[in-house]
Amino acid sequence: xxxxxxxxxxxxxxxxxxxxxxxxxxxxxxxxxxxxxxxxxxxxxxxxxxxxxxxxxxxxxxxxxxxxxxxxxxxxxxxxxxxxxxxxxxxxxxxxxxxxxxxxx
Numbered sequence: 001x002x003x004x005x006x007x008x009x010x011x012x013x014x015x016x017x018x019x020x021x022x023x024x025x026x027x028x029x030x031x032x033x034x035x036x037x038x039x040x041x042x043x044x045x046x047x048x049x050x051x052x053x054x055x056x057x058x059x060x061x062x063x064x065x066x067x068x069x070x071x072x073x074x075x076x077x078x079x080x081x082x083x084x085x086x087x088x089x090x091x092x093x094x095x096x097x098x099x100x101x102x103x104x105x
Contacts, residue, residue, distance in 0.1 A: 002046040005085040010103055014090040033072055037090060040069045040076055045085045055101055064088065081105055
């Protein structure tokens with residue numbers, strides 16, 4: 001069963017910034033980027049346990065995972081909260097891997 005998803009407000013800002021950069025490089029590339037990110041997030045929503053664990057609680061349970069996009073060097077970090085996938089951050093893979101880890105849902 002595919003879970004619904006939503007973007008953390010700062011993840012939305014991440015996406016807008018990346019979209020703008022890609023659009024400045026080649027018109028339409030930003031839209032391609034958004035399509036790939038959307039597809040990546042929809043896959044994570046379909047299989048929420050498939051992402052690589054990146055953040056654990058005090059008992060060792062996974063609270064946040066990440067998935068890489070295809071064709072763009074970006075990663076989406078997400079949490080499953082109740083029955084919703086919440087995308088906490090979308091960042092370039094060369095940035096520090098903990099980008100967005102301090103964001104509160």
